[in-house]
Amino acid sequence: MCAVIACAESWDDIALYGRNKLGWLRSFLTLANGIPSHDTFRRVFMLIDPDAFEACFSAWAQSFAEAFDREVVVIDGKNVRRSFDRGRAQGPLHLVSAWASEQGLALGQREVDGKSNEITAILALLETLSLKNSIVTLDAMGCQKRIAGQILERGADYLLGLKANHSKAFLAVKECCERHCFARGATARPVFDAFDDSHGRLVRRRVFVCPEAADLKALDAWGDA
Template sequence: MIDAAILPLKEHFRSLDDPRAQHRIEHLLLDIVLVTICAVICGADTWVEIEHYGIAKQEWLETFLELPNGIPSHDTFERMFARLRPEQLQQCFLNWVQAVFNITDGQLINLDGKTLRGSYERGGKQGMIHMVSAWASQNRLVLGQRKVNEKSNEITAIPELLRVLDLNGAVVSIDA
């Protein structure tokens, strides 16, 4: 059996459910997700930047992705991620992070809540989005996040976040 830590990144996202009608698919779900992950790791912040990254790195991406119709448009990236189940995507991401990241005894993990900039829609139904994140300071890596409805409810999101993370041996700090 192959050790989970050496499984390719794509193996951790292969289990994502594709919400699209099969007869209308031009770009593979795995290609869309992996181009996005690579682009974001390299600093892309918008769907347009993700598309530009994909175009610039297409030759390299084709060494491990299929890309039967080239790089998806920024609109395709946005539509696809809007339709994915966030909890399923998060679990795939957590599985990948845990496969490549080991917590050592005494390592500091900071839990902190933040309001996402630009998340408030004036006159809209959605208020500001608040997130609680687990940050491995030594490795400068976010291990996981949980969305909370209101900043005052961070205390309920923290146990949920801790349940999905394997933090045995770590020192956990919570910013109140």
């Protein structure tokens, strides 16, 4: 891991890093026979189960997390830059990642299989995360009953982007917000109100908390929505 952080990109690079840092590594590791060859590094990593390794690495990374009353875990999907190969008709690598915003810590990621979709990858990623007392946020792609249910099962709350593809829930929430937040005489006030011009246009972003939405029948299937 230290070698990769130091920009090692091959087994030769990792072995070279080890030889150059041997004195430092021996301050906390027993290296009676020195640094293994690049071939040994390659063979060992070929024998490791990648899913088991990821689970161990994620648990190790999360052990560094400080205790926050309400950590916000952002789950989002992105294409990795320059991961495509037009010559081989290979599309870009698409990853779903979980980011602990208070910690500034990546908690885990899953590759989106070309034969499945982002929803499947999100469900698999959630299985690997410790989420108790967290707030998990996802965009409209993650606005699915299965995902919401899994987040609740893991002891967290969710904040999901809701769009018109969930027509009944969308219309019910829209009508509720128009009545309680935007109508003349409405008593609700935004808990966040700011202007943003970072993308070449001026956008006003307002956030309302609308407790009345909890009583909407259209949200019954979402579990504690």
